[in-house]
Amino acid sequence: MTTATLKAVSTAAALKLPRDRFPARTVPNDWAATRLRRAAVWQHTTGTPFVLANPVVQAKRVRGLAHLLDWLEDFPGASWQQRWLASGAESLGAQWRRAPLHWLNHRGRRSSWLPSELSNGMKVLICADVLRPSLEWLVSVPSLKGDLAPGLALVRDRDGFARLQAHCDGRADLSAPSRRLVLQRVAVLLAAKGGTVGDIMLGDVLELAETETAVRTSWPKDLPVFYSVLRELEIFGPESPTGWRELRTGGQQTPEELIDRYRIECRPIRDLLVDYLRERQPALDYNSLRGLAYFLGCRFWRDLELHHPGIDTLHLPADVATAWRQRLTSRPETVTGPDGATFMATVPRISFRECLAKVRSFYLDLSQWAIEDPGRWAHWVAPCPVGREDTGRRKHKRQLKARMDARTRERLPVLPVLVRTVDHRRRTAEALLRAAWQTEPGTTFTAGGQTLIRPLLRPGTSADKIWAEDLTSGKRRDLVQEEEYAFWAWAAVEVLRLTGVRIEELLEISHHSLVQYRLPTTGEIVPLLQIAPSKTDAERLLVVSPELAEVLSTIISRIRQPSGPVPMVPAYDWHECMWMPPAPLLFQRRFRTERRAISHGTVRKMLKSALADTGLVDPADGRPLNYTPHDFRRLFITDAVMNGLPPHIAQVIAGHRDINVTLGYKDPRELHQMGENPQVASSGRWAGELQRYYELTA
Template sequence: MRASDRPGAIQGTAGPRTPEELIDRYGLVCRPIRDVLVDYLRERQPSLDYSSMEGLACALGARFWKDLEIHHPGIDSLRLPDEVAAAWKQRLRTKQKTITAKTGEKVTVDVPRLNYRECLIPIRAFYLDLAQWAVDDPGRWAQWAVPCPIKEEEANRRKLQRHRKSRMDARTRERLPVLPTLVRTVNEHRKATEMLLQAARHTQPGEPFTAAGQTLIRSVTGHKAIRGKVWAEDPVTGKRRDLELEEDHAFWAWAIVEVLRATGIRVEELLELSHHSFVQYRLPTTDEMVPLLQIVPSKTDEERLLLVSPELADVLSAVIHRVRDHTGKIPLIASYDWQECVWLPPSPLLFQRRFGAERRRISPDVVRDILAAALVRTRLTDPSTDEPLRFTPHDFRRLFITDAIMSGLPPHIAQVIAGHRDINITMGYKAVYPDEAIQSHLAFLARRRAMRPTEEYRVPTDAEWQEFLGHFERRKVSTGICGRAVGTPCVHEHSCLRCSMHWPEPGQRQRIVEIRDNLIARIAEAEHEGWLGEVAGLRISLAGANDKLAQIDRRSDNDSVNLGVPNTQRPKTSQTHHNP
């Protein structure tokens, strides 16, 4: 295919930029720093794909050095003073976002940057790489080896990952219950737009027609109108509508939602599905032929095969029927890889649509726009912001994995279907529901209950119930309350002052004092009479009595607990208040 024949000649697409072009986009003033950034990208280029190279150039050139040149004109060294580094980090914590105010006006506000720590990592890696390369090649890199302004703990993403997991789980829990509403809405809209288009095609220009509960008037177009376009006017609003475009968007919205929710594939994998992606497999046990969908290598550079369910087969069949040309074949189109900025060989892609006089592959941005328009029709709102609910293509991937594992699919099988190399990544996509935790806890209690003797769960008799209630009545003793558990005997043979479970009553302090004095007198008598065996037992009781008195004194001294709150100094003119 010639360059002039490619869609890119019209769209203005370009090939991959060199490291010089990636850095020069930001117009850096300091030439030596610009050169070292270019050299750094050139060294990293063999181990990075183009999209990673572009992101690294943006981090180093725009977020880091260009920001420093804007706020510190004339800066020319990578050795940053502490105050300069601190100010840069503070600016990096926020970013500008354009929102629509309640008045409908577009305003720009500063919002927190959620991936702040992730933005620090490439800058820290840049400094550490230069230090390591200075050891290997001091003549080239030693002059750039300076202390890194980012400490290791500043780039620690452990807490950030937990917060991100929490946000993604909340996002999944909000969207999974409303997914049936979205599916039903896109299907109804597809059928309605198809009925309107068919009715309009069978209606003469200027004549009214009714379909899908709407009454429109087919527009009268001039001879310069685009051939095949079907226009209609709404007599209520006076708006002129392109029924062919509405039907086209409605069909692809339905197809995108159905394929994403049935497969959990990434958006780039969705757009690379072709007529060659269908594979047949014969089961060795039943000799049955089952259809499989081949997912070409994308993020993990590994292909995988997915089972095509009957529902998914109906959707893919409708897509194939739609994109076939008059010869019954799917047209071969050249697509542009926006990640690597290269043209791919022509192939019979399924997600292609007519754009003017040519066919083009649907782009990821068009997918997001179609999903946004479909969600507006559902009238669903985000409970956290009270704004229209948004679905990204990757949300369907999280919903698919969560629903699959909750429905009983083993996590290691979900890992294979999702194309993850690490099962921890798969489990990170899966959201935990409170209901799931409750049901699991109840199942655990049921299993534990089944392992214990059944007589422990019988209904108590009247005598047992009275015995249980009587235990609390019999806990009262002359010097306090006994705190032993129900059904347990007294281990000190009712020598309460010796027992650690005895809780002395402050009102009985005088009685305990009398008991202590009596014990002292008995110990003196026993020592005088030579009853040494009795002396040891009396001394144990005396120690218990002293301990109970000490407990009462500590409780009376600590009626008010000091929390360590500093006292606020009162003005001298205020009145003095005495604590009670």
């Protein structure tokens, strides 16, 4: 199965959930136009408005109508729709004309014009609502569906198509092919479902998307554009999501769905795990519940079933429990060697103690619950296969801190290299794109020390892309995407290293997060960055340094609309699996014809691409050095401490939960009450910022 096919299958599966919420219209068995007698159909389809100005084409259309009506009358049915279904031509898809051609050939009607005449006649019968072929048939006949919009606009819903055309023409971000595709899809829905443009339902659009995916085995083009156009015309109800991507996310899953992902064979154990998750659900957020289902369902019980088929009890023999714990400590991973070759290797699983702790809690909870409700839980009580010594929490924390300290020692000295690299990549990519815009296709240009050539435009090439060929490597490069990735990699690195925020906090920074505070003593205005609650569930304010202010102003200037405001975009919370209301987020970018919030995965991909250009390697294994967004938090705190800031105060500024719990800090203002003065006798870059922070929190 190809990658495109797998993507199509996953897309179709993602559309099934919203289709349950937004059902499509059903096509009735019969309607007035399809029950007309032949004389009435003939009179209707050969008169106004179906008469063409070109007599030659009109004659072909009339002959095609006669052939189709003769052919359909030979099949049983009380309506033309029933005869069409009985003919079997719909199952032939794009080869549907074979059926009437074969019938006509047996009756001595042969002509090279017959295929064209049949297509013209079929278009008239569909526009006249005499026939309503299925969506599958319409999608699979490209030559016919492309001609339906003008005919339907003329005879079915003139005002609706005029309104749709005017709206598409008014959107400068829509290309001509995108406009044609919107009109074509609307025509297909009207041809299959009947009615007018205003009668289209959200479920119809979902059914069309699923049909196009199944027929083409690939992701249909410009579906988000099609959805946004219809929603902007207020064709859907107010409960419709703001964007197409919101329909493709399934939302939060129930405990049953979370466990059933792992295909547990033992039904009693499966039901027990579901009941356990349901009991724990009120006290957990969704991300924790999903992680608990993963550890118990996948890493624990499913692993036991794979290695011990038929197992059906929680009372594990000693050898089974020992073997499971041993398997849990390692995992397979694709490793890239120094020569660039990839191979499978077994590497230690860092999080195995977390799984052991979850399993131990599971067994201990069952024992405790059995005392309170023995009829429900007592028969599941069994010796726990994980001892207290197996979790090794204190030792694990020391090892974890040692690993984190080692990562910080390796990455802090080379942070300036990364900062210079991302800035150089941004400026070079911007210069290349600017030079390419000013260069005619087929011409060579030089910028940023690189010489490229703009190839001649190919038919159907998107105007949003600027392609160039590298004369040295011969590689074809998308300069627009390169500039996008270079800019946002620079923005992410700068904001992360200057604030120490978490990645989810970074992506939630909006235009509203920038606030001002006037010091009551001097009247000086201090710019502040408001960090929304995340892991610590505590909001905090960061003083915006001049360096950070320049970065934020550059981001705002890039994303601001010509009219002034920052665009409102919805963001998806990957932890809670829910969409957030639209907000003027700073980390957003244009994706084809829509603006999207930048995701966690995209930020990591951009960082990986930027690190590849630094040439830095990990001294431990010689592989390319890897930075995670969380590394910048540790670098931020370490850098602050090295420049004179007390460690516990640096941790509080960064919103570090563990330090807050250890020292009892609930709010940075408590530092002043405890006698902790953030001001230090340092002439480093932190001196002025710390003085302002002290005045603010005091």
